[in-house]
Amino acid sequence: MRIAVLGGTGATGRLLLQELVDRGHDVVALRRDAGSGPPQVRWVTGDARDAGALRQLVAGSDAVVSALGPRRGDATLHRDMTPLLVTAMREAGVRRFVGVSGAGIDVPGDRKSRRDRVISALVRRLGGEAVRDKALEREAWVASGLDWTLVRAPRLVDGPATGRLEHSADRSPRRTSLPRADLAAFLADLVAERGYLQQAPLVAGR
Numbered sequence: 242m243r244i245a246v247l248g249g250t251g252a253t254g255r256l257l258l259q260e261l262v263d264r265g266h267d268v269v270a271l272r273r274d275a276g277s278g279p280p281q282v283r284w285v286t287g288d289a290r291d292a293g294a295l296r297q298l299v300a301g302s303d304a305v306v307s308a309l310g311p312r313r314g315d316a317t318l319h320r321d322m323t324p325l326l327v328t329a330m331r332e333a334g335v336r337r338f339v340g341v342s343g344a345g346i347d348v349p350g351d352r353k354s355r356r357d358r359v360i361s362a363l364v365r366r367l368g369g370e371a372v373r374d375k376a377l378e379r380e381a382w383v384a385s386g387l388d389w390t391l392v393r394a395p396r397l398v399d400g401p402a403t404g405r406l407e408h409s410a411d412r413s414p415r416r417t418s419l420p421r422a423d424l425a426a427f428l429a430d431l432v433a434e435r436g437y438l439q440q441a442p443l444v445a446g447r
Contacts, residue, residue: 244432245302245335246270247289247326248309249278253341253397256425257308258282264429271298289322295329304337304432305330308425316370319378327385338382339431341424342375342391344417348441354413357443379441390431391441397421407447410437414445 244261248254249270255278261268262279269283271294278284287294289309299305305326312318330338344357345364353361365372382389395417402422407414427444431437 242303242432243267243269243301245298245305246282247298247305247307247322248341249282251308251310252399253310253421253424254308256422257306257428260422260425260429261306261432264433269298269302271295289318290325292325292329295322295326296332299326299329299333299335302333302335304339305335306428306432307338307340308428310341311371311374316374319374320381323378323381323385327381327387330387336388337432337435338387338389339428340378340382340389340391341428342379342393342441343372344393344395344443344445345372346375346379346393346441348379348393348411350411352411352413353443356417357413360417383439388435388438390437390439392424392428392431393441393443394424395419395445397424402426403446405447406444408442408444410440410442412443414443414447416445416447419444419446 244266249258250272258279262281271285273288285298345361347361398418398420400420
């Protein structure tokens with residue numbers, strides 16, 4: 242597959258790029274300025290709010306994957322970017338999108354544990370606009386009609402992949418952390434297998 246990647250220069254994104262390359266995909270990624278990465282990756286220079294750069298990124302792709310997380314001091318990134326990306330994908334005829342959200346985001350139909358309901362309430366209270374930004378991002382994908390998946394990840398930790406994950410569309414995992422390398426592999430799996438279409442699964446280490 243040809244896969245377009247956003248957030249490929251971040252801590253999780255770098256692992257995602259390598260995972261996709263190792264699986265034999267043709268990868269093109271967006272970056273704001275010059276940087277390093279796997280030599281097999283082709284780069285498009287531009288910002289995630291740049292409609293022209295997004296069109297260039299997704300043209301000819303089979304799917305789009307985003308590892309973009311919150312940017313310090315930028316509380317509207319995802320609500321600003323998503324409508325632009327949806328338009329670019331529609332114009333290019335690309336339907337599949339996989340992105341990263343947060344475990345503190347609530348979704349209709351959730352059956353979270355009491356522990357996670359408390360955590361979600363604290364996240365909403367303390368996270369402010371950054372949490373609202375991710376909630377609005379999901380609303381934009383719901384309205385898009387595209388084949389999206391937003392992975393609600395818990396606290397991310399560094400370290401090697403374990404290959405042990407627990408995930409569900411609506412139930413809380415038992416643990417509250419996940420190695421970034423396992424998240425990268427899960428995102429790559431979802432692109433190829435097209436699981437959790439128009440859903441926001443909860444995931445954690447097992």
